[in-house]
């Protein structure tokens with residue numbers, strides 16, 4: 001049996017828990033304590049998030065996109081496929097080591113999206129970037145946690161609360177689209193988005209093909 005190897009670990013700003021990167025049989029995974037955040041083997045729903053949002057936006061010249069957070073870069077890589085050559089994509093990542101691990105360890109899994117000249121890395125909290133960016137983005141993608149009802153980082157609750165969603169709405173240009181990924185169904189979340197001035201579509205999928213745990217993605221168009 002091939003050994004499971006701890007590649008690196010990092011403290012998460014503002015939290016006691018460490019984020020760990022593991023490698024097993026050529027695949028990488030990110031963990032907080034005993035909770036797996038993601039694996040390089042399973043990324044269809046992370047890519048679906050980019051696909052449905054780019055489709056909902058439609059063609060838009062010089063589009064400006066915010067991706068939060070980076071993780072292993074699958075959502076970022078798929079976003080780059082969908083937007084134009086003149087787009088600018090800001091990727092906001094809370095843990096600086098995650099950016100370093102993409103460069104040093106697992107970036108090849110998603111095709112090294114950080115090497116794309118359209119990408120600009122911002123180290124910090126995506127909530128802070130949204131507050132500082134009124135009317136700035138055509139697209140905001142949120143996959144910073146396990147979703148609105150399955151938080152790994154307690155501080156992220158505010159991003160999914162009405163006040164946080166109103167900040168995300170204010171960061172969008174007219175007709176802009178917010179996309180949110182979740183590991184759980186979060187049945188009340190679509191209504192919350194609607195109450196914050198979005199027209200919402202809920203996409204239910206599986207982690208891998210027709211198998212694996214269920215995943216939910218919302219596209220929310222700024223009304």
Ligand SMILES: C[S@@+](CC[C@H](N)C(=O)[O-])C[C@H]1O[C@@H](n2cnc3c(N)ncnc32)[C@H](O)[C@@H]1O
Nearest residue numbers: 046069071072073074075093094125126143144
């Ligand atoms: C599940 S991963 C994202 C996976 C990504 N969609 C992909 O395709 O690889 C979540 C990432 O968000 C980061 N993160 C967590 N909270 C954040 C926040 N408030 N602001 C920015 N990044 C955050 C984590 O460090 C982690 O890298």
